[in-house]
Amino acid sequence: MNDMIDSAILLTMCIFALLAIQARLLRNAIIHLAVLSVLAAFLYMRIAAPELAIAEAVIGSGLVTLLYLAALKRNRVYTIGVVGDQNARHLADPYMHHLMRTHALREIREFFLIREYQLQIVFVPEALDEALRNDAYDLILQEDDSDIVAYTDDESYIMMELEMLIQMRGAHSGLRFERYQQATPEMERIDTAGI
Amino acid sequence: MKNETITADSIILQLAIGLLFPFMLLFGFYIILNGHYTPGGGFQGGGILASLFIARYIIFPVEDTDSEMLHTIQRIFLSAILLVPLCLLFTGVLAQYPNMQKHYLTLMDILIGVQVGFGLGVAVLRFAFFQGSGQTWHL
Numbered sequence: 001m002n003d004m005i006d007s008a009i010l011l012t013m014c015i016f017a018l019l020a021i022q023a024r025l026l027r028n029a030i031i032h033l034a035v036l037s038v039l040a041a042f043l044y045m046r047i048a049a050p051e052l053a054i055a056e057a058v059i060g061s062g063l064v065t066l067l068y069l070a071a072l073k074r075n076r077v078y079t080i081g082v083v084g085d086q087n088a089r090h091l092a093d094p095y096m097h098h099l100m101r102t103h104a105l106r107e108i109r110e111f112f113l114i115r116e117y118q119l120q121i122v123f124v125p126e127a128l129d130e131a132l133r134n135d136a137y138d139l140i141l142q143e144d145d146s147d148i149v150a151y152t153d154d155e156s157y158i159m160m161e162l163e164m165l166i167q168m169r170g171a172h173s174g175l176r177f178e179r180y181q182q183a184t185p186e187m188e189r190i191d192t193a194g195i
Numbered sequence: 196m197k198n199e200t201i202t203a204d205s206i207i208l209q210l211a212i213g214l215l216f217p218f219m220l221l222f223g224f225y226i227i228l229n230g231h232y233t234p235g236g237g238f239q240g241g242g243i244l245a246s247l248f249i250a251r252y253i254i255f256p257v258e259d260t261d262s263e264m265l266h267t268i269q270r271i272f273l274s275a276i277l278l279v280p281l282c283l284l285f286t287g288v289l290a291q292y293p294n295m296q297k298h299y300l301t302l303m304d305i306l307i308g309v310q311v312g313f314g315l316g317v318a319v320l321r322f323a324f325f326q327g328s329g330q331t332w333h334l
Contacts, residue, residue: 050234054226058242066249067319069208 006046013039030068037061078112078158081124081137096123099141104148104166104175108139111162132180144176151178212250219247227308231300240304241311248316265317272310279306 013036020032037060044053082099099105105121112119124131124140131140132151139159140151152159163177223243230236248260279302283289289299 051236054234054239055242058226058239058246063242063246063249063315066246066253070249070252070319 002046006043009039009043009046013043026072027069030065030072033068034061034065037064078119078138079136080108080119080121080139080141081131082121083124083126083128083131083140083142096121099143099148102148104150105141107166107169107175108162111165147176149176149178151180153180209254212254216247216250216254219243219250223247223308223312227304228301230304230308231297237304237307238311241308242315244308244312245315245319247312249319252320260320262317262320265313265320269310269313269317272306272313276303276306276310279303 016032016036016039020029020036023029023032037056040060041053041057044050044056082096109119122137124137126134128140128142128151131137138153139162142149142151150163152163166175166177223240225240226235226243227237227240230240283299289295
């Protein structure tokens, strides 16, 4: 009977491990890992190792779960806004395809892919001034005569890294960086300072 | 848009962690103080205290904690962990008073618990607000 209970716990642990791997949302995966940890703690208690059980419960399902949740809170989707060129404001799919084929966009996407950051590229319906004042975009692109101008926040850490990478790759990328000061309230500034 | 993604998805989390917060504090100190005759002890209790720092970051992500001060406290406790056994064990004070054993173990548990809790807490806060860059991390 005791063996059966132990086997059942082990089997449930395997199921939760598989669920954590297969989970579509990262948050679900974290919860599955926490349940896995609690089951492991229960198993340790059953085989008379209470000290280890409490350590597993505290570290595995308490500390690590909260740490993952805090990390998940920091992980967010970076939004790149594309402003239509001044001559013809046609934000249609053909224009987007043309933009995607450019060297600059390929560089940017590669940069985000290597670092495993999520990236979404959206059209900006507003004019450039309004878009710069809007907080929602991390990087704003506008096609100039010859090359693409990228407007970045003054304090954005990751965009600084991107700019350095583009500069290292040489001048042929066709991407030019412009910085602007983003006037944000104090509370927001703290939260987004390290990005 | 940025703010929506930060707050909207975690209101349940915030409420649940806010409710659990005092109980976690109590449980952490219970494990530290009873570590010498029940399962648990300094490290496990310290882990719970450290998870309080992370919980606080999840509920209220404002950097108003003086992490330098926490770091200093953690260093003081670390040196106390080295100094207290040196003073009590190797000078033979503890051998003269055998009924002091329990108090000695409780004291060591408290020292280790606070050191582990503040150490992990400072590490997490630095990870959260500075991404580990900037000042170097040393004991």
